[in-house]
Amino acid sequence: MNAILHAQQLTKHYPGSIALDHVDFTANAGQSIAIIGPSGSGKTTLLHCLAGILRPDAGAITLNTPSSPLRLDTLGDAALSRLRREEFGFVFQQGMLLPELTALENVALALMLNGTDRTISENRAAEWLAALGLAGMEQRRLGELSGGQVQRVAIARAQVTGARVVFADEPTGALDSATSNEVLDVLLHSVAANGRTLLVVTHDPNVAARCERVVELRDGRIVADTGNSMSASNLPAQAGQAPSSQAAPGTQAASNFKGAYNV
Amino acid sequence: MSSLSMALRLTPYLARSNGSSFREAGLRDAGLPILAFGTVTALLLTVAGGSQVFWSWSDDIAGTYQALAVVAMVLLIIPLLTLGASAARLAARRRDDRLASLRLLGANSATVVWMTVIESTVLAAVGAVAGAGLYACVAPFLGLIQFRGQAIGSHAWLSVPSILGCVLAVCVLAAASAALGLRKVVVTPLGVRTRQTADGAHWVRGLVAAVVVVVGVVAMGMLSSFGAFIVIIAVMGGCFGLALLALNLMGPWILRLRASSQLKHAKKPEQLLAARTVLESPKESWRQVGGVAMTSFVGVFVGVGMAVADTMGTSGDAEATLLVRDINTGVMITLLGSFLMVACSAGVNQAAAVLDRASTLVALDRVGMPQKLMVAARVKAVMSPLFLVAGISAAAAAALVLPLTGAVLLTQPVVFLTIGGVFAAGFLLVRLAVAAGTAQISQVLARPERYANMDS
Numbered sequence: 001m002n003a004i005l006h007a008q009q010l011t012k013h014y015p016g017s018i019a020l021d022h023v024d025f026t027a028n029a030g031q032s033i034a035i036i037g038p039s040g041s042g043k044t045t046l047l048h049c050l051a052g053i054l055r056p057d058a059g060a061i062t063l064n065t066p067s068s069p070l071r072l073d074t075l076g077d078a079a080l081s082r083l084r085r086e087e088f089g090f091v092f093q094q095g096m097l098l099p100e101l102t103a104l105e106n107v108a109l110a111l112m113l114n115g116t117d118r119t120i121s122e123n124r125a126a127e128w129l130a131a132l133g134l135a136g137m138e139q140r141r142l143g144e145l146s147g148g149q150v151q152r153v154a155i156a157r158a159q160v161t162g163a164r165v166v167f168a169d170e171p172t173g174a175l176d177s178a179t180s181n182e183v184l185d186v187l188l189h190s191v192a193a194n195g196r197t198l199l200v201v202t203h204d205p206n207v208a209a210r211c212e213r214v215v216e217l218r219d220g221r222i223v224a225d226t227g228n229s230m231s232a233s234n235l236p237a238q239a240g241q242a243p244s245s246q247a248a249p250g251t252q253a254a255s256n257f258k259g260a261y262n263v
Numbered sequence: 264m265s266s267l268s269m270a271l272r273l274t275p276y277l278a279r280s281n282g283s284s285f286r287e288a289g290l291r292d293a294g295l296p297i298l299a300f301g302t303v304t305a306l307l308l309t310v311a312g313g314s315q316v317f318w319s320w321s322d323d324i325a326g327t328y329q330a331l332a333v334v335a336m337v338l339l340i341i342p343l344l345t346l347g348a349s350a351a352r353l354a355a356r357r358r359d360d361r362l363a364s365l366r367l368l369g370a371n372s373a374t375v376v377w378m379t380v381i382e383s384t385v386l387a388a389v390g391a392v393a394g395a396g397l398y399a400c401v402a403p404f405l406g407l408i409q410f411r412g413q414a415i416g417s418h419a420w421l422s423v424p425s426i427l428g429c430v431l432a433v434c435v436l437a438a439a440s441a442a443l444g445l446r447k448v449v450v451t452p453l454g455v456r457t458r459q460t461a462d463g464a465h466w467v468r469g470l471v472a473a474v475v476v477v478v479g480v481v482a483m484g485m486l487s488s489f490g491a492f493i494v495i496i497a498v499m500g501g502c503f504g505l506a507l508l509a510l511n512l513m514g515p516w517i518l519r520l521r522a523s524s525q526l527k528h529a530k531k532p533e534q535l536l537a538a539r540t541v542l543e544s545p546k547e548s549w550r551q552v553g554g555v556a557m558t559s560f561v562g563v564f565v566g567v568g569m570a571v572a573d574t575m576g577t578s579g580d581a582e583a584t585l586l587v588r589d590i591n592t593g594v595m596i597t598l599l600g601s602f603l604m605v606a607c608s609a610g611v612n613q614a615a616a617v618l619d620r621a622s623t624l625v626a627l628d629r630v631g632m633p634q635k636l637m638v639a640a641r642v643k644a645v646m647s648p649l650f651l652v653a654g655i656s657a658a659a660a661a662a663l664v665l666p667l668t669g670a671v672l673l674t675q676p677v678v679f680l681t682i683g684g685v686f687a688a689g690f691l692l693v694r695l696a697v698a699a700g701t702a703q704i705s706q707v708l709a710r711p712e713r714y715a716n717m718d719s
Contacts, residue, residue, distance in 0.1 A: 053629050078633065085631025096626045098536075100543035105535060112532045113632060157630075 004029040010059035019045040021220035032198040034208035037217035043201045051167045052080040089158025091168040104138035107157045128156035148179035168200040270377030299350030300390025302607040308398035310339045312419040333500040335597045341507035342557040346608045349550050379441045387437030391430040472513030479506050484666035515545035518648050537643035551612045552649045554605030555689040556656040561601045562685030563660035566678035568594040609693045613700030625711040638701040645697050
């Protein structure tokens with residue numbers, strides 16, 4: 001399997017505490033990975049660092065794109081913002097959708113932000129909503145949908161742009177168990193069907209049990225990893241292009257990418 | 264009474280829990296409403312003090328001054344009340360979420376209403392007392408203004424009971440507004456909690472407003488037939504006041520119509536977002552631009568006042584010359600007052616709008632929406648309706664003033680210049696307020712942990 005996202009010696013401090021303590025982590029393309037651990041173990045911080053939302057204090061994060069590897073930790077704010085828009089999708093517990101927009105507009109907006117025409121965006125958004133069981137609800141505002149339906153909208157929005165990695169933070173945290181299972185089905189199936197990588201932070205053992213790989217954090221360190229057959233040191237050829245050597249700041253490949261993502 | 268005593272016990276508790284994170288939430292929860300109430304009170308006292316001067320005269324020409332004073336007062340009082348109501352709503356709205364949660368937890372509706380009324384009244388009282396202090400500082404300078412060739416001096420100072428009366432009135436306004444605004448939270452805790460309800464802006468508003476303006480125009484046309492001078496003044500003041508209220512009523516409905524059409528034709532994300540922002544709450548959007556509608560309305564009167572002064576100024580009569588100078592002074596003060604209100608209301612509403620949406624902005628940033636696009640949407644949502652409302656209100660004012668002055672006066676260059684100047688200044692003020700609000704977007708995004716929950 002190919003590594004798509006690779007973190008090396010990630011460290012992140014908050015005042016008075018260490019959230020990530022020299023974490024090495026590799027996500028393979030097409031894999032579904034659950035990140036579990038008690039509150040304060042650093043799992044959301046890890047997710048935010050990998051997604052380019054937070055900057056680590058130290059360490060390297062590399063995204064393998066089809067052309068060449070990209071070092072997230074060296075990108076500027078605008079480039080990171082564009083990366084999150086184009087390469088990543090997000091399904092968080094709440095608040096990631098706009099309450100004043102309809103379901104259709106929320107999904108279409110993700111495409112419109114990338115410069116897609118509104119009509120094309122809305123058509124694609126409608127296809128995604130229909131595929132996730134929301135046909136006929138396109139024109140409803142978020143307040144008129146149930147919690148499970150809102151999360152389906154978020155799942156559609158996360159993938160409509162063709163994002164290669166989907167980050168989910170407690171996606172079923174606010175739902176009852178039956179709805180939770182439905183939403184999880186939709187998330188896992190749609191991500192797998194489209195060959196995307198899923199990283200999901202969760203407290204829920206049922207969610208973790210349904211992912212291909214489970215990574216457990218405690219006090220900012222990875223203490224268990226069911227998919228750790230492949231450590232950072234023996235990554236396959238493509239991942240070998242990645243971390244510190246070729247993609248280091250100043251190399252041609254890195255500057256090409258930074259150019260491409262600079263807004 | 265048990266719900267009142269429960270409210271009295273809970274309110275300080277919530278205020279304390281808020282106090283612990285004062286630096287984060289202080290500006291949002293208490294600072295803005297206090298600032299708004301303070302400005303409202305200071306302006307209210309200034310207007311009341313100024314007009315008191317004219318009623319202290321009793322000679323022949325006093326009637327003319329009093330008539331003009333009534334016009335100026337009405338032009339200032341209605342926007343002032345609007346700003347006051349906006350401040351009150353701001354004070355109450357801060358707590359919508361928390362109160363809806365309390366209601367979900369089982370607090371009964373009376374307790375929730377009492378808590379909000381107590382909180383809003385306390386904020387209003389603090390602001391009003393500060394505003395009275397501000398007035399006390401400003402009053403000596405007001406005394407320097409000259410009318411009829413001499414400084415008005417201490418005539419513009421209000422008595423202590425009058426000041427206390429104003430402070431009390433501001434508090435009552437805040438309490439009433441909080442109680443009314445909270446009804447929806449009490450009725451549908453879940454609805455507000457999830458922001459299910461979209462503000463309506465019914466076409467009936469437009470109809471009522473149109474009828475009011477027509478009645479006003481007819482009444483103005485028949486003004487001389489009313490006989491007694493005091494009745495004429497009352498009718499004139501009433502017409503202006505009603506027209507301003509009508510504008511206030513009609514504004515949200517017009518904004519909704521326009522935003523619906525913009526939504527259909529939106530091609531870019533910021534156009535879509537701006538139109539939806541207005542549609543989500545046409546009333547809130549109106550509060551952000553309504554001030555300029557008011558100044559445009561005032562601007563027409565100011566322009567006409569200047570034109571009247573121009574034509575009278577050529578007569579050479581000493582008393583007339585003095586009157587001309589006083590009319591000019593009066594219109595400038597009215598204009599200045601209304602711009603102060605626009606600045607205050609635009610600033611307060613912009614800050615509130617951005618802070619209210621802080622968590623959404625953080626979320627949008629996380630999913631990769633560029634900050635400049637958030638700024639563009641915000642600017643568009645406010646500036647786009649501005650031209651429309653300013654134009655409509657100027658037209659309404661012109662319709663009212665036409666029967667009084669005739670078309671000749673309305674087409675004087677000085678009228679056009681004044682109205683143009685008023686428009687430009689109004690736009691600039693609102694644009695500055697929007698700029699201050701959008702600058703806050705950067706601040707919100709620079710410290711996202713204040714506005715979004717982040718597990719470590």
